[in-house]
Amino acid sequence: MSATVAGAVHDHVEETDSPASTQVGAVSSFSDLVRAHFKRERERKRGDAEAAHEADREFHERLYEFEQQEGALAAVYWSTRNASAIAMTVGNSRGRRNPLVDTESEVRLHRVTDWVTKDAEPVADILHACDLLAIRVGEILRGTSERIAMRWLYAVQEHVLGYLERTPAHSTKQEHELIAEQRRELARIEDYYLRAGAKAGRIVYVTGMLIGATVITLACTLVAILLTGGSHRWNHDVRVLLLCTGAGAVGALVSVLSRMSGGTDKFTVDFEVGRPLLRRLGLYKPLVGSVFGLALYFLLVSGILMTQPPSEKKTIYFYAVIAFLAGFSERFTGVMFGNAERLLSGDGDQPSSTAK
Numbered sequence: 514m515s516a517t518v519a520g521a522v523h524d525h526v527e528e529t530d531s532p533a534s535t536q537v538g539a540v541s542s543f544s545d546l547v548r549a550h551f552k553r554e555r556e557r558k559r560g561d562a563e564a565a566h567e568a569d570r571e572f573h574e575r576l577y578e579f580e581q582q583e584g585a586l587a588a589v590y591w592s593t594r595n596a597s598a599i600a601m602t603v604g605n606s607r608g609r610r611n612p613l614v615d616t617e618s619e620v621r622l623h624r625v626t627d628w629v630t631k632d633a634e635p636v637a638d639i640l641h642a643c644d645l646l647a648i649r650v651g652e653i654l655r656g657t658s659e660r661i662a663m664r665w666l667y668a669v670q671e672h673v674l675g676y677l678e679r680t681p682a683h684s685t686k687q688e689h690e691l692i693a694e695q696r697r698e699l700a701r702i703e704d705y706y707l708r709a710g711a712k713a714g715r716i717v718y719v720t721g722m723l724i725g726a727t728v729i730t731l732a733c734t735l736v737a738i739l740l741t742g743g744s745h746r747w748n749h750d751v752r753v754l755l756l757c758t759g760a761g762a763v764g765a766l767v768s769v770l771s772r773m774s775g776g777t778d779k780f781t782v783d784f785e786v787g788r789p790l791l792r793r794l795g796l797y798k799p800l801v802g803s804v805f806g807l808a809l810y811f812l813l814v815s816g817i818l819m820t821q822p823p824s825e826k827k828t829i830y831f832y833a834v835i836a837f838l839a840g841f842s843e844r845f846t847g848v849m850f851g852n853a854e855r856l857l858s859g860d861g862d863q864p865s866s867t868a869k
Contacts, residue, residue, distance in 0.1 A: 542579040543600065543623040549575040551596035580604070583621055588664070590671045592678060597629045599674060601667045620663045622647045624670065629677050635692045636673055642699055643670050650706055653784055658709035665702050669695055714784025714791055715773055721795020726766040729799055733759040753829055754807065757836035761806020762799035764840025769798065802840025809839040809849055817853050 553568040580586065584604015591598045600623045624644065630637040643666050650662045676691055733755040772780040782791060810832050813820050822831040839846045 542575070542582050543598075544625050546572075546575040546579045547591075547598045547625045548596050550591055550598065554591075554593070583623070584619065587620070588667055588671075590674055592626075592629050592674065594678060595629050597626045597674070599624045599626065599667065599670045601663060619651075620660055621651070622663065622667060622670070626674060629674065633677060633688065635688060636677060639673055639692055639695050639699070640670055642696075646699065646703055646706065649710075649785070652787065653710045654706065654713055658705075658713065662702060662706050662709070665705075669698055669702070710784045711781065714782045715780065717784075717788050717791040718782050718795040719769060719773070721792035722766050722769060722798050723795075724792075725796040725799040726762045729762040729803055730759040753832055754810065756829060756833050757806040757810040758803045760833045760836035761802040761804070761840035763802075764806065764837040764842075765799050765802025766840075767837075768802075768841045799840075805839040805843075805846045806836030809835055809846060812849065812853055817856060818849070 549568070549572040553565070553572045556565040556568040559565075576586075580602070584602040587601045587603045589598060589600040602621050602623065603618055622644070624640065626640055627637070630640065647663065647666050650659060650666070654662060673691065673695060680687065737752050737755045769780060782794075784791065812818065813832070813835065822828040839849075
């Protein structure tokens with residue numbers, strides 16, 4: 514299963530005399546749940562059985578509504594001093610929205626804390642920093658890596674809120690030490706997120722490339738099969754064109770896969786542009802390879818480079834390899850077209866070799 518995170522921070526004013534509360538997650542349901550829980554605990558302490566029973570009923574109603582909307586509570590920390598809490602939920606499979614992409618479950622962080630952090634601004638800042646990083650994690654990561662990062666962020670928020678609960682008369686020195694320690698922890702989480710995000714971005718990009726290359730090659734294969742059996746010369750030429758189109762797309766795909774498997778950072782993507790855009794960019798790469806393959810085929814057939822296939826029987830294989838190389842190596846394509854440009858402009862002699 515995977516995860517996403519709650520998105521925005523909302524400020525709303527309580528109907529009671531409590532101060533404004535910062536809430537991350539569901540717009541109203543989590544705040545209602547927190548208040549219901551605090552009310553239930555307060556009535557239990559008072560010892561009024563009837564009021565406690567009514568408060569307990571209201572709490573479970575709010576809990577049911579919240580879990581129906583956001584998913585099951587996987588972890589929660591209730592403040593014992595005031596109506597504040599942090600929680601993590603798992604649920605609402607993405608597959609219900611899109612059966613083909615991102616079918617993992619969502620993980621969200623929810624927070625209502627200003628009642629206990631109103632006198633501890635540095636603590637509120639570290640909680641806000643957690644929220645911002647959680648947004649990035651939820652938008653980019655999926656699967657185990659996202660759940661690890663989200664659970665890690667929840668642990669930081671739980672530790673900070675727990676510190677306020679355990680030490681109501683905390684000193685400035687203790688608070689600064691806590692903040693410094695948790696910011697180092699946040700730095701480790703962000704480092705983990707960046708490493709995992711880079712890998713996730715590559716996977717999303719390659720997924721788009723696989724889809725694009727598959728569509729192009731299947732379309733070319735289908736058209737070529739429909740033309741099989743024709744005896745006219747143009748049928749052969751069209752089949753060569755289709756082969757070059759598919760070979761260029763496959764060459765582009767293999768080029769990216771080979772750079773990714775090299776064990777170095779030769780291939781990188783800006784994963785924070787978002788998964789949909791990354792996938793769309795991946796779709797375009799095989800198309801570019803197909804265009805290069807076709808363009809190089811036309812260049813060779815035109816005779817500008819005065820290059821002939823090894824033999825008439827091997828023509829189709831010759832052009833297939835050339836188209837594959839055009840999609841695989843932009844440098845190779847650049848050299849070929851650079852030679853053609855120099856010949857057409859009269860800036861150079863006929864090159865002794867057209868492919869290096």
